Amino acid sequence: MLSFVIRRLIGMVAVLFAVSILVFIIFILIPGGDPAERMAGKNPTPENIQNIREKWGFDKPFYVQYVRMMQKAGTGLLPGTHGEYDILRSFDTRQDVVAEIKKGIPATFSLCIGAGIIWLVFGILVGVISAVKAGRWSDRAITILALIGISMPVFWLGIVLRYFFAETRTWFPDGGYVPLSEDPAQWMYHLILPWFCLAVLFIGFYGRVLRSNMLDTMNEDYVRTARAKGLPPGRVLGRHVLRNSLIPIVSLFGLDFAAVLGGGAILTETVFDLKGVGWYAAQSVGGLDLPPIMGVTLYGAFFIVVFSAAVDFAYAYLDPRIRPT
């Protein structure tokens, strides 16, 4: 158990290191990536650019720049106030990257936790219904709906939802975020459309995956044993079919949830004007702004690593065969 945690922690550091190196190298190699030229504005003089290079340390070898950037990012996570030169700043806006990400977290978490619950509950519901009714018209109808859900681009769905439910009819507010601590009712009211928008894709996807898992499981010998024992159909389905079919769903959910929590809900956040981490990521990528890109990438990678460890734990809990003895 302890060795598992230690191995995971070492793996986590390695992954974060590899990810940050990759981002850094891509940024150096990308055309037009020289931050000094971008920061100097239009028609700069060579001295101007040179000044910026020296001031921001762009003249240093790239590994020095990398280490410096990592130091600043690390310092930003520590509590307390930091010196002027210990803050990881955006090249574009000069804002404190770590502080900006922290500012985005409430909106992102509100969006993702709500949407995650919705897509898990409805995904399972859709999967169970279509597996039980496999081949009948209700299964076909659900399959078509699920495929539509999977196929709709999120940005399109978001805009359509806004148009029909927030603009043509003003049933819902037209984007924006109200903090939970400020007004819980308004918080929820503002998030209903984004939750739904983000969840639709996953509902369809999980429903399809669960349906096929369940149909496979229904053919397992132990399900026949359960029926031969005389168990009522509900218990066969719940205790024997669903329980075993849900195991793969757990790993899907862990990784998908980590991805959106880690700033992956870029489109939903942007369309609904939720100024979360995903929205911040989109802003920085648009401006080729390395520090925030690096910050958001590490933030996202952190969640992916943590949740994949959580998935392993959940697996061991759900499937006794892979429990360490």
Place this chain on the structure above:
Amino acid sequence: MPERLLEVKGLKVRFATEDGTVHAVDGVDFELNRGEVLGIVGESGSGKSVTAMTLLGLTRDKNTRFEGEVDYKGENLLDLPESRLRDVRGNQIAMIFQDPMTSMNPVYTVGDQIVEAITTHEPTGNKEAKRRAIELLRQVGIPNAQSRVDDYPHQFSGGMRQRAMIAMALSCNPDILIADEPTTALDVTIQAQILELLDRLRADFDSAVILITHDLGVVAEVADEILVMYAGRIVERGSKRNVFYDPQHPYTWGLLGSIPRLDRPKPKKLHSIEGTPPSLINLPQGCKFRPRCPHAFEKCFEEPELRNRVEDRGHLDRCWLTVDQKRGVRDSTIAGEQRVVA
């Protein structure tokens, strides 16, 4: 006169598939008395497993059609509504399956799965049910049943799992235990132990056993009465002594010939029945074994009925050859020398 538990009359099971109607079981009759072991023998696809699963209604489906009767204590199980049939399943008629590796749910402990079988049919508390589960595991010969009851199936060996399956099947004292190829997936030494166990428990629990197998060696150990099935039909039926010492159907000869024997001169190659079992969608005309039978003649294009043709009244078969012809060619056929009757 032993108590008559089960009477199957003219059972037919047909599955509608995209390729056509599969005649999985096509007119099967047999009876089962308390304390008796009935062996059903045949190749894959002969309808033996479908027959057994139909007794429990496990083949019920919108694409399945049934005919005939399965009388269990005065009730026709084929007509029983699903909810009533569930009270019979696992309670009065229990079943164990071929592969003990996959027949238990991997995510629940062995004990939980036995407890589930008990509490489904009896108003027993979990504690009491678990105590009985431990007792059952002990009865089927699981060492340290007290602690092994909390093990998961993957912590059991194949033989132990089959023992646990038997314990589960016996948990509600069933009248009938159906064992579908219970030893096929096990080592030979374990096979013998499991058969011995089944035989002993049949006596202890006073139930009847239907033992389904493709292995005549298995039924030779424990069966009282034997049905030989081919293409969804019974082709020969009789006591163990009849079937082994006076077999009447060429298919039975083929099965007997396929067993390697140490008490006979070693054949050049192990005998096998030529050809493959017929498609259950397009059955051959007449006797279903005709295309593979070395003794087939014109008459075989008509199907013989299953009836008594020898001295012993209880010994039935489906073959047009005269009893003398059969007894004349039988031994050489079993020995693998193919010869056509003139």
